Amino acid sequence: MDKPVLKADHISKSFGQGHTAVRAVDDVSLAVSPGELVLIMGPSGSGKTTLLSMLGALLHPDTGRIQLGDVDITPLNERQLPRIRAERIGFIFQAFNLLDALNVEENILFPAQLVAGGAAAARPRALELMARLRLAERRHALPRTLSGGEKQRVAIARALINQPALILADEPTGNLDSQSGQEVMMVLYDIARDEGRSIIMVTHDPRVEEVADRVLWLEDGRLQKRRASPHDWTACPVCHMRVDINRMDFAAEHRGHVYRLCSSRCRERFLDDPDAFVSGSIS
Amino acid sequence: MLHWAMKSLWAQKATLAAGSGGVAAAFALVLLLDAVFAGESKQIVAYIHNTHPDVWVMQRGVSNMHMATSFVWDWKAERIAALPEVERATPILYLNTVIQAGTRNWFAYVVGVRPGERRAGPWSIAVGKGTTGPEEIVLPEVLARVAGLSLGDTASIANKRFHIVGLSRQTFSMANSIAFVDFDDLADLLSARGTVSYILVDAKPGHDPQALAAKITRSVEQVSALPQQVFRDNDFNMAMKMGVEIILIMTVIGTALAVLIVAFTAYSMTDARRRELALIKALGVPNRAVYSAVVMQTLTLTGLSYVMVIAAGAILLPGLERLVPQLTLEVTPSALLRVAAIAVGGAALAALIPAYQVARVDPVSAFNR
Ligand SMILES: Nc1ncnc2c1ncn2[C@@H]1O[C@H](COP(=O)(O)OP(=O)(O)O)[C@@H](O)[C@H]1O
Ligand SMILES: [Mg+2]
16 A cells, blocks of 8 residues: 555544533544545534544644654644645635635635745646636636636635645535536546545535545544444435435425435425425435 | 735725725824924924025024014124124014904014115015005015905004005914014014114125124124024924924824724724635645735735825815915925824734734634535
């Protein structure tokens, strides 16, 4: 096996003190190889974001050790970590997080100014990424004029601009309808695979499972064996796509029963006329 | 980073405009007050400045004109005139008093000039004549206009009535107008026949005023002689000193106001961008880079205010002076420099608040949806 891009040994993180303390991440160890796509799944509040924050050098673990490539980041302080993040990690967020005042190209180039070479040297790569992500036409557009899918494609280009070995994505499709979500996911996967970058992705999207190298299940802050229960899945009553039963984002209630929809679009259609979709369907 | 900071600032145009407008108002307050005092001070030395002899001679122990009293025996003027270096020596009588004109009293320098003497009289006449005979007076044109008087009307000094025979320019100020009367009339008012107040001495070409003043002080008993520049500066500095405290207070208030407005503007701008700050920190922008971006923003804000106040001043001041002729405004380089210093220092001070906010933003919050 190649030398891991990321290696975490027995990391834990608690919030709060005394009997109100929450053990958000509890003794997690994992290693990610170059080019690997690792999914982290688990119910809401299980510690996925906290884990990702620590792996992304944004949060110090209370205990344990994290190694990014050949650098042990555990002893590094707030003066040293920003550079590590800029050079080695690409972040993709659920909320897109583009800079409102900057256009598409400027947003993509923003992290480039934080590394050697600067924005000027990164411009050819930005153009290439924009072409690949079908953003060339929108190069000078401001974020507020973009669709959700376009915004997330800009965020993907931004995460890739500095050619980081590792990309961390926290529910990247969480704010997208299922079609844009699918598209964004595939393009991220394609580029990362072509360029040999590793991805750790928190997602509820069952479709990504098909292409993931590994799926980790986090529950109560611990990596656990996933319950192989048939109840893990349900079908979206509108489009009949698979939906994780733990996923409540697009849930809707009807006649005392909770239905899990795959996307906001399906949820809207469902709420328009629930009876059109529930008759005969079990959920 | 800088690019982003400036673009973000620009994207919040309304806040930027309100903030820099407020700061510009604070700056304007400071500048205007200073300009009023400098303008008044300049008017206080208007007589000295415009008559411009080489040397001023006065009673020993006196060193200026404003609020001063000086009496010198009149024969000393002839003694001085007889010195080989002296081209001419022009005596005047002088009284710092009030003139009753129209329904009001006006603070004024009343200058008594020998009949037909133009050397020490008004230097610019708007209407009428520039010399005065018995019971005649030349008043500032602005004073006459504000008092509703014109040629042929009368004004009084210590209950003695004078007919207005001329109106002069550049002689009005709120604290100190300049009026010209007949020498003997003023001597009677002062009960001071046989004396003069000041002697305006013009040197022959090639003679140094400094040396001439020293010689006069040496050779004529009981007088002081000062070169024009020294005499003028004595009065100007004295006038400015009267304003110094109030200018200082105003500067402090203006500075505090400016800092508060900048701090508040920067606070609300930073607050509105907490999410973006979390993001850029997460992406790897070091804290000190974010701080400098914040300082650049506050500096831009005060810089913009400075430009605004200068531009507004250049446009509005001439109009203001025409609209309110009583007002003499003088924007001095030192006041401009002072406000520039406030702009820079205030920006740095005001940046502390957003810097504190920046420090508190947790980059992990970029993960919030
Ligand atoms: N900054 C924090 N302060 C206190 N508690 C926190 C903080 N961040 C997360 N938690 C808690 O830690 C647990 C895990 O949260 P999180 O990592 O956000 O879960 P997930 O991303 O899986 O939904 C939750 O119980 C949450 O309330
Ligand atoms: Mg989360």
